[in-house]
Amino acid sequence: MYGAVGTFYGPVTVGGRNQVDWPYQSGSIPPVSDHFQPRDAAAALDAATAPGSTAVVCQVLSGLGGVGKTQLAAHFARRELADGAVDLLVWTTATSRAGILSSYALVGNHLGGTDHQDPQRAAEEFLAWLANTGRRWLVVLDDLTEPGDLTGLWPPSTPNGRTVVTTRRRDAALLGSGRIPVEVGIFTPAEAEKYLRGKLAGRADLAEDVSGLAADLGYLPLALAQASAYLMDRGLTCGEYRKRFADRRRRLAELMPEPQALPDGHRATVAAAWSLSIELANAMTPAGLARPLLELASHLDPNGVPTNIFITPAALRYLDEGRGSPSRPTGFLASLRRSRHVRPQVGAADARDALHCLQRLSLVSLTDNASEVRVHALVQRATREQIPPDRRTAAEQSATTALQQSRGADAILRFDLSLEEIVFGVEAPITMDTTVTCSTCEGELPALLDCRGCGGSGLLRTLRKLTVKIPPGVADGMRIRLAQQAEVGRYGGTRGDLYIEIHELPHERFTRIGDDLHCTLDGSSVDLATGGILPIVGLNDVTFRVLVPPRAHPGTRIRVPGQGVPHIRPTDPGRGDLYITLR
Missing domain, CATH: 3.40.50.300 (P-loop containing nucleotide triphosphate hydrolases)
Structure with a gap:
């Protein structure tokens, strides 16, 4: 039956x-x-x-x-x-x-x-x-x-x-x-705020800073419902709840209602909402890797990190240990093994498959080309709280090391610019000696341990061409950051950042002070007693005329508004001034 x-x-x-x-x-x-x-x-x-x-x-x-x-x-x-x-x-x-x-x-x-x-x-x-x-x-x-x-x-x-x-x-x-x-995604900020205000309508005294609380909880409907019930049960304002939530000594379970007091017929607390999903993902092939991979991801930026972080030696070693790989030598034999390359039990393909297992259970989100992974901040916190105490430090250190290993080195290039190029901006082609991922092993463990193409580094040097666009108004010593345009990371990781350092060359006629330009002109062509028109050739070789006031004399300084260097601040689209000193 x-x-x-x-x-x-x-x-x-x-x-x-x-x-x-x-x-x-x-x-x-x-x-x-x-x-x-x-x-x-x-x-x-x-x-x-x-x-x-x-x-x-x-x-x-x-x-x-x-x-x-x-x-x-x-x-x-x-x-x-x-x-x-x-x-x-x-x-x-x-x-x-x-x-x-x-x-x-x-x-x-x-x-x-x-x-x-x-x-x-x-x-x-x-x-x-x-x-x-x-x-x-x-x-x-x-x-x-x-x-x-x-x-x-x-x-x-x-x-x-x-x-x-x-x-x-x-x-x-x-x-x-x-x-x-x-x-189906999370609430928008407006939806989350409207929802919280509705839930707290009967307790308007608690509804201050609802936008901050919604942001802290990542706009997750389940978390918003349970948090609002929790703070109403305890008479907490949103601001007071936020202080408790920010205290990392408190577990999520301590910040939500008891299982028997959940609102809206909820069957599980936020802390337990993803437990079954994690178990299902961890049982998928390759078995045992989804959970330790999520543990690593829980220590990284929830807004997105490159997926290649999870194929670095530090990440693969953590996945190895988290899955429960065969025991390895300890003591003196272990020190000998650490002195040379050790082929990991878990490979890059295994790590990528485990990421897709987590995506299939909606625990992570991958971009269309699977180059970046995102994890909701509350999933991260719930995962971190479930890591066994003897592995918490290893998880944090492995995530930090993996992030460092996956990213390429930054580079600095010095750019000599004339005053004309600074005032009007310039696009310039550059050729730089940089690295690319080895095409033989594709920079992945364990293949690179045996790669003859790169000698095990995963990288090859090459010349790379790109065009640099310098905006108007840059200053001497300023650095312009070009994200992910420098050295490529090992193991197929992201490039480091390229910094263009500006060096302003002296000009024969104009001196720059801040965003203002200064120059000295011979006023003998003008009757200084009565004043007149003085021609001046600008930076763009266009001649314009400057009015000399009556009773001028050598040393008189004339201000010409808006003829200086453009302000580089986006909020101020204007320009500095030109100051002419008569001699």
């Missing part, structure tokens, strides 16, 4: 074909959370049924745990039912194949008036009914844990039906024909 899943609404007749009143709902839709925020993902669900749009029969809502995928699906399902847009609504908790089968079987037996004891057969009859009915239906598969659990159980593609799946997974298996991915 199989147990009941969810709730049935409608009359049931035992023995013979069941009587069904339409519309008909199976399963319990989660209640919509307090102060629900309609978002871009909700608009994507709506657009699928908007007049004039192409019919979409299946949408897969994916994203990090805690971003509100279930809430969006529940809001959509309730509204479709209330608007009379569907005759049949089936809400299924899809955390296991057995649960999906049981839900399908119960609906199938009821609609068909049968009592199959085999859930597989009953589920197949339900799917066949969906494929052939003229009734409008919506099936929601909430919190799908394993894509394989839906093998043979995907609702059919029909003009009358819609399927919505919520999942943390981003596997290719979820993106079959007719399935549209909908990425």
Whole structure:
């Protein structure tokens, strides 16, 4: 026998074909959370049924745990039912194949008036009914844990039906024909602030600095809901909560409600929200690497770091130890091994595969070309708190060393510029002696240990050409930073930064002081007693005229506004002045 899943609404007749009143709902839709925020993902669900749009029969809502995928699906399902847009609504908790089968079987037996004891057969009859009915239906598969659990159980593609799946997974298996991915992200800053103000509407005295609190929590809906409940329970203002949150001696579990006091029907605290996802990722091939890799990532910039950090010797060694590699010599034998290259057990390809495992569970985000990885700051904090005490120092030191190993050296080039080039700006080609990644081993361990092309360094020297654009208004000694234009990093890492150091050459007629220009001119061509017009040749060889005031004399200084050096500050688009001293 199989147990009941969810709730049935409608009359049931035992023995013979069941009587069904339409519309008909199976399963319990989660209640919509307090102060629900309609978002871009909700608009994507709506657009699928908007007049004039192409019919979409299946949408897969994916994203990090805690971003509100279930809430969006529940809001959509309730509204479709209330608007009379569907005759049949089936809400299924899809955390296991057995649960999906049981839900399908119960609906199938009821609609068909049968009592199959085999859930597989009953589920197949339900799917066949969906494929052939003229009734409008919506099936929601909430919190799908394993894509394989839906093998043979995907609702059919029909003009009358819609399927919505919520999942943390981003596997290719979820993106079959007719399935549209909908990425659900965190709140925007405006949405997060509006949500917090709504939650704290009854306690306006606590709602100071809601924007700061929203930013601290990374605009994650789950964290905002639980933090607002926590501070209301304790009478804390947002500012007071922020002080507790900034105290790294406090664990996340101490900053959220107790499990029995979670708001909006939450099943897990923020601290525990990603535990299952981490375990699933860690069990994927290559097994045992996703967790230690996430531990490394938890000590790096959440806004993004190069993925090549994770294929450096320091990173691979940490992954080796975190997976539980075979024991290695200790004592005197260990010191001998450290004196020469040691081939790691974990390779660069393993590390990259582990990153993609984490992405498939929405624990990290990779750019389209997989060159950069981002991790939500709260996932980082929760991960750091779960690192065993005897490995915490190693994780932090390994991350720091890996960051250093992956980045190329910076370089400085001196640029001699004339005053004309400084005033008007210049583009100049340069050729620099630099490094590139070895094409034989591609700079990856363990291949480079045996590489004859680079001798194991992973790098080759070459001449590189690029064009440098110097903006108007630079000053002597100023350095212009060109990000990632210097030496390439080892192990395929990012380049260091190139700094262009400005050296201003003396000018034969003008002297620069700050952004002002100074020069001395012979005033003998003008009657200094009555004044007159004095011609002057500017830096661009264009002659302009300067008015000499009456009763001028040698040593008189005349100011010409706006004829100096352009201000380099973006907030001040003006120029300095020109000062002419008569002799």
